[in-house]
Amino acid sequence: MEKNLGKIVGVNGNLLTIEFDKPVVQNEVAYAILDGFRLKSEVIRIRGNRAEAQVFENTRGLQIGGVVEFTGTLLSVELGPGLLTQVYDGLQNPLPQLAEKCGFFLQRGTYPRALDAEKKWDYTPVAEVGDTLKAADTVGTVPEGIFTHRIMVPFGLAGKLTVEEVVDAGSYTVDQIVAKLKDVSGNTVEVTMTQNWPVKIPIKAYDERLKTEEPLVTNVRIMDTFFPIARGGTYCIPGPFGAGKTVLQQITSRHADVDIVIIAACGERAGEVVETLREFPELRDPRTGRSLMERTLIICNTSSMPVAAREASVYTAVTIAEYYRQMGLDVLLLADSTSRWAQALRELSGRLEEIPGEEAFPAYLESVIASFYERGGVVRLNDGSTGSVTIGGTVSPAGGNFEEPVTQSTLKVVGAFEGLSRARSDARRYPAIDPLESWSKYPSVVGEEDLEVGRRMLRQGNEVGQMMKVVGEEGTSMDDFVVYLKSEYLDAVYLQQDAYHEVDGATSADRQQYVFGKITNILRTKMNFKEKAAARTFFQNLTQATKDWNRMVVNSDEYKQSVKQIKQMLVEVSVHE
């Protein structure tokens, strides 16, 4: 086929204007040729015989009259076994392989293949000759680490397909043709272990989308109990710098009860990705006992990498998440940070000279954010099993002020809001999720009645605390003072959690239910103190005892001892009526 070529007529930052003669497709990939290098770009606007394309690389050195090659395919990712444990940039270039080729620096115009073409996989056929299949039905399987990786009928195929040929079980590379199918019009389709899928189109080859109702346990108490997230749900973590967004994401990526975690480091510090990169292979996954890296995939387009690829990176991540969902797995996608992604949209919109919306973000920001989060969800697959994609995105609002377009657009579409506050992080109350401002629409791991006791205590305690700032301790009644101490106690022993402690760092759902039950019991207890100093001392001791208890292994001797001790302490101050 003859190549579809165009000619550069304008360069402005990473935006090219290209003149073309033959048809071009909106959002297709085009390569600008420069000294033998091919710089990848995506067509984003067409006017008359001119196309505008955003280049995913530095455009330095391009000139008017330069050649551009249109490919006719949309920006896609390659899906197949071997994605897990990889580290990709926003365009699915494997970074370790790139490093082998180019050394310390990211050389532009170098695009190694995403999957290893040499590696052999132990293939087991599932479909047999004569079977009738449709898109996303399983043709065969290969083991990938701890998972059974399904090789599926390409998602884009329509109608019923009849299996004509299959290979025997054996060891093959990803490019091996494992089956030949015949579609309704009689054409033969060859199925290999890989398929390409355009990143900006959701994969919809499933039976139906289900309601999100099952909690997804993260082992972070304040989240699971007060502001829970759900399997297949969406949540956001906005917060000013230094409030612990990234740490919270890292903790979740370690402890969340899911099969696969995809980390999209989008426009953030490279150093943070490096920590994950170097530490995860060493860390044990508590569920499987294997290295955490085996269930992790990192898409990494850090702040100094080209901006256009940053925009693509979240789509690359969510497409791969959907792919693993198609195998009946639960996938958690952590995007850090969606604000950087929105900023990439803003930069692009500015170059296109579009009429700006609030704070110069494009007017379509809201719908873009909404359609991204809507790619999360629980689905029933063709074979009746379910899979899910849960999406958690951090937001980095300018000045820590949540009244800005990205936070506000995100809040409209997510199911849980875990807002971090500067005041809490300054007071070293980690995780710094604000218990009064945050909310969640998903079911908690504890009962509604207990939860309401906790919530009420936090609200009332805050009110008393505010009042005390004005009238002092002297002017506060004993009852109010106890409410205040109780709320501080709940905060100290339950909301706050030591992320780096072996036991306290992750609290299971069972333990949360048990502990929260005990604590609400304390909150409900009517107490009597002669003076405020005595009340304060009592709660200091109780806090210390409960914090120690949090650090003990469940049902160990000292754990049981602690339960008794706390019970005893309570008896001494409670009022019997």
Add this chain to the structure above:
Amino acid sequence: MNKVYHRIEKIAGNVITIKADLVKYGELAVVSSGFGTSLANVIRLEHDNVSLQVFTGSRGIATDAKVRFLGNPMQTAFSESLLGRIFNGIGIPRDKGPAIKDNMTDIGGPSVNPAKRIIPRNMVRTGIPMIDVFNTLVESQKLPIFSVAGEPYNELLARIALQAEVDVIILGGMGLKHDDYLYFRDTLEEYGALSRSVMFVHTAADPTVECLMVPDVCLAVAEKFALKNKRALVLLTDMTNFADAMKEIAITMEQIPSNRGYPGDLYSQLASRYEKAVDFDGNGSITILAVTTMPGDDVTHPVPDNTGYITEGQFYLRNARIEPFGSLSRLKQLVNGTTREDHRQIMNTMIQLYANYKETLEKQSMGFRMSDWDSKLLKYGGRFENELMDLSVNIPLEQALDLCWTILADCFEPAEAGLPTKLIDRFWPSKG
């Protein structure tokens, strides 16, 4: 290729537009007219219209000025002979020495592959206790110094330049007052640190566009040194001027401003500079300290705000001291576990007690009676401020830790400090 163009179509701000062909994006050109010559670089191509930003500004450029394209982007020289020299923002000597043209390399090169980065592990000793003890600077870290106009941030930078245990210091000045420039030059010279330093200085009187080049030139040189197994420390002052220069150009180019007039890509622009900080595995490193003045002492101003999201912590300079509360080195945990066993504990205890001292001060100012404990805290706070926080203190880490113990022992009983018994037994100085 070196065709000369004579007709300038448009002059607006520092940007001129000419009609030319075969021009490369980002290419450098020489613009000469009656009032002098200047470099300019290509910032937009549109058919045969080429927009160039003129480094010395467009003042005095005639419509028939000569424009000659050089065929390469902005470059900087690199060799050992840069050491001890002072240049302006685009690498022209300021110190009457010869021009250097060795190993010209492009500035603003590609970023480091994250897969090739390593977890930082070496401390950079500065001799300043507020940094070494409380917020340790780590090799390959990027940290801003948040401050307001009038604070001695340049004195602090000069002090770090003199004392820091690194191989090469690269100082980038942006919008410096001429006096400050001379201060840096003289101080480094007087204390013999100039021989390991390279300075790229743009003063407030110089053309704005040159200001934009300073960080890139500094970092390109630093990168070359780092790849020659040198530990390079890049000191930049003041990044707010850099951001303002960017704002100026963006407005001239009729870009849509996003927040308080700053361009929408402020974050990416700052990040692409700060992210040059790196520790090359088996080779040298780049550490960046950058003064960022906060207009109106407002940390939510777009420049400090975006900076805070990029850097690994921040130092707050207030009342001529590095503030212990807001300041944070995110990487200190990576190194302060292995310096000396008492380091972390002393760090936390001293700060907690200092926080108590602050509360006592408040009580005192409200006229409450001072208890015994309050008097102890007052004594402690005074000594802490004079002997540790003062910027002129220059002692090695170990000595600073010993000094902490001495201050504690002079002010408190062992049990009052709240330190683990094990450490008290070893380190608490005996009185006498």
